[in-house]
Amino acid sequence: MSLFNRRKPEKLALTANSPVSKPRSTEAPSSPLAAELTRLLGPQKVLSAYGERLNYRYDAILVGKTPLCVVLPETTADVVAAVRAARAADVPIVGRGAASGLSGGAAPLEESLVISFTRMTKLTIYPEQREARAQAGVITLAVSEQARPHGLVYPPDPASFRTSTIGGNLGENAGGPMCFKYGVSGDYVKALEFVDVDGGIHELRRDAFDLAGLLIGSEGTLGLITEATLRLTPPPRFTRTLMSHFAEVGQAAEAVSQAIAAGAVPAKLEFMDKACTNAVEDYLQIGLPREAEAVLLVDTDGDDLATVEEELALVEAACQDHGGTVRRAADDAESAALWRARRSISPALGRIRPQRMNEDIVVPRSVLAEVVREIRSLGEASGFHLVQFGHIGDGNLHPNILFDPRTESSEKVHELAYQVAQVAIRHGGVLSGEHGIGAMKRDFMRDAVDAVTLEALWDVKRALDPEGMLNPGKILP
């Protein structure tokens, strides 16, 4: 399996007069699994025709193999039925949310049953407990939208929060700009329901062994998360936003270190380099500084305005000390526009090159400036478009290699990605902060994790999924 778009082996001949030659088949395939699932769940929840299945082979970065069958469950009982039928047919199972993930987690690598959770959208808010109970397919943003009238929000905010689902977020342990001060998705889980590989339903709380913690970030390789109880918090009363831009990338990283050392705990602390800024500016045209080599975007928040302003002043001073030009957002609208810009980086990179390899490294803040500069020079030496952005407050960087598979070598991209991963590991960092390992970074795991620990991870996998039926080919090499 190549990491990137795979060419299909069979090709139909095209003629000038009829670009679409004979239909391959307009009939549903006679897969016994599809037939059994249709019998169990009814035709509305089962997709078996080729044209319906082929759209369930990709996520936001990888195109995998067309699934054998797709199920759109509405209840946990539907999931159980699907899992049992797949086991009986000896077909691997891949869970899927909105498929906005960036490590290939939801893209099947072999012929599988895809369980797509987009119809499991039941959401209940319990304001007095400050909790939400969400089925896996609930859109992340919907939790905060429905909690807000009760004076509560759900802080984890991955860039894709308008699209992505709670199940997918928990499967990948998604982060987001808020993670510096407020943590990642997994930090907000109070309880978790999951279906195991045999179709058993489990309800986990965060006591005894933290099995919920094990499921979170397991990318569907240990079980299928079907529902979760999420912790809600009151939103801070005040938020202030600042943008600063720099003539050099390392300066931005140094400013971040100084601000944090001085005691600022920004709610969000994001970084984007020149290529990112320009790709987004092409899309939104909101007047981002196109010439700057690095842009920092910072929110401070809290219930005490004086403290919020004080923290912003600390950040402002740190930026200025490192040569940054500072602009404070005049109002909420300006602040919202800046954050929309940040959230659009990842897809906007498609304007530069059609395909990319996304890294998700986390390094100690003390070495940030060095790491950012090292990765930048690797990119320059390689001849590829290598861009960087990320949750720099957490030391979580997303170096992205942009390429055109028709003119540039996928192997060379992979090589460069490996070198970037090595930089992180050499500086005491890890391979994934929030997007998971998936298929994209699996090869790097042997370098990042020692052999004994890797074996322990395999032991866990074998304990919960002895035959390797859950999302095969992901995470563990």
Added chain:
Amino acid sequence: MNHDIPVSQIGPQGEIMAHAIEACVHCGFCLPACPTYALLGDEMDSPRGRIFLMKEVLEGELPLFDAAPHLDRCLGCMGCVTACPSGVAYGELITSFRGWSEPQRNRSAFDKAKRVAILKALPAPKLFSVAARIGQYAKPLAPLLPDALKSPLDLLPEHVPAMLDLPKFTPAQGTKRARVAFLVGCAQQALAPNFNAATLRVLARNGVEVVIPEDQGCCGAAALHTGARDEALKLARNNIAAFNPDEYDAILSNAAGCGAGLREYPEVLHGLPDEDAAKKLAAKVMDISTFLAQLSEDGGLEPFMPASRPIKIAYHDACHLAHAQGIRAEPRALLKLIPNVSLLEVPEGDLCCGSAGTYNLEQPELATQLGERKAKNVLSTQPDMVASGNIGCHTQIQSHLRRQGSGVPIHHTIEILDMAYQGLL
């Protein structure tokens, strides 16, 4: 994304399609912006899914027959274009694809007849008006009719107004500030002739002289978006001949769909001899709201009489204004010029009302669901009045507001400006 589309075999439209497909990084940001994904929750009925389906069909990997139901369900609202950070030209893709694939479609005789009838009646206001009148009398029979005939009847207003003859030339009042040509729109002339009358009055009052070129015809958007490419080409060429861009400061439309249609001519004629003429024409095309907003910035508009009481107006963004042409601020700015008027924002404002050209007639079930949702969202703002800039949205929202028992009126933005000038607000 990667593709193996035989561009050279398909020709210039193939280039357009391949270019759009290449730009898609399948990030999924378009999913929440898509009305059919919101209703159906299936990847195939999302923009990302449709792009993959079109790619597979163009590559010869998937029979058109399998992809068609999902592609047919696309409203062409362009909500996904606004949401797409990668700049995928989805509109150009689906329009070109429909034109390319229609000759290969195997439609039933009834379907074919219906499409011919729609495409013949729409561009002929007189014929449309007669059909609408017949329909109006047939309304009581609706329960007896098959669904396919019920849906167009449902949309007809209670009373089909009399046709108005529009003057070929309207002089400017006071100092002449500009000379424009005006596209009158087809269905609009039959269903809401006052939109055009109001437009002429407002323009003249502001020193604009208006020419209505006699040889103009339908913009061709309906034909183009339903895949009747030859018909669309004919209509486009006719208008290119009818409107000479050198003679006018602007070519105006007051129907979002028609304005967007004119602006699409360079894509329609891409690679053909008239491409340059199409570009010249398209560069002069403006929506009435953009034109008036520019006049307002550049020397001001004649002052409006204040509304007689505080009026709350819910402004509805027509997809072909907001998404296809990026026009959001201008109509709002104009309405805010009227003293005593305040504007309300409709929840889920970016979601299509379900009218979408001929969608109402071809996908009545989904169109109805979207219409109901839009009417509920509009009513949740408790407006005194609704404003929109497109005849399609106008009929759809009006019909669903009534179905929900609401008497809230809906007007074209230009009608409200005109009323304010006449002290009727």
